[in-house]
Amino acid sequence: TDGEPTAHIDGRDIVLIYPPAESTARRTLAEVKRCADEGIHLSSFALIEDYFYLGLMNFVEKMAEVSGGVCAYCDANDLGNMVIESFVGGRKKRRVVG
Template identity: 35%
Template sequence: SGSMRNGGQYVQAKRMAMALDGLIRSDYPGDYLQFVEMYTVAKLRSSGEIPSIMPKPVTIRESVVRLRADMSDPDITEMDLPLHFTNIQRALQLSRQWLGGRPTPNRQVMLITDGLPTAHFECSDLYMMYPPDPRTERETIREAMRCKEAGITINVFLLPSWSQTEDDVQFAHRMAESTGGRVFFVAGRELDRFVVWDYVKRRRSILG
């Protein structure tokens, strides 16, 4: 999302992605790994696309934003949307659907974010709301619970942000703990080390 540009957070996220991809390719070639780019919507990405992904430019500067787009309308495309919002709900949904087709007992989502979600879907309606709205939080937690029902654990790696509040921290805990996951408070430069460490530790605990 747009805020990942602050402090070069997106650089550390891409470095982590490449490190995890390299680890799995070299040490755990039988494992499955899929990247999901998360912005106003969300999109599956291959490892080869990671280096070219950039934060979406912030195109709305108002202090309060309340937008809705009917994505069933064929005249509305992604290019018509402000893309700098954060749709964790849609990213989790794509992750759940992708993991559902993989025969593995270790189904986990490693969610990297710097704060609360600011976009969500209700049927075909896409809502984009800033400051973050309880309605978005509620729909995001509902999708997290669907992940839990599918046997998926969500671990949240919470990056520091100048705008981060106690609400961001509490939401991260609710989302992760509702699926049996954890929250890691990680400075950007430590992100790759923490994510790789958590992946290896969880993998060994399941195999053990």
């Protein structure tokens, strides 16, 4: 997602709601749980420029908690460094399977 969840499917309808609704967040987290049950762990990050986005931080943390993944935060100025650090750190920890 590029932000808090603002859409979900209800029957045959696509429901678009902004600002985000609690029902959309619940449905999104239910889908995250289904992914986790299938062994899919979600890792995500949020670009946080000010305190306006605390709701997004809470949602990203909840996604990581439900999926067994990880989350990270930064502002736009630190995004490049964060991506490089994550890539380099991940390369040190990766292992060959098979």
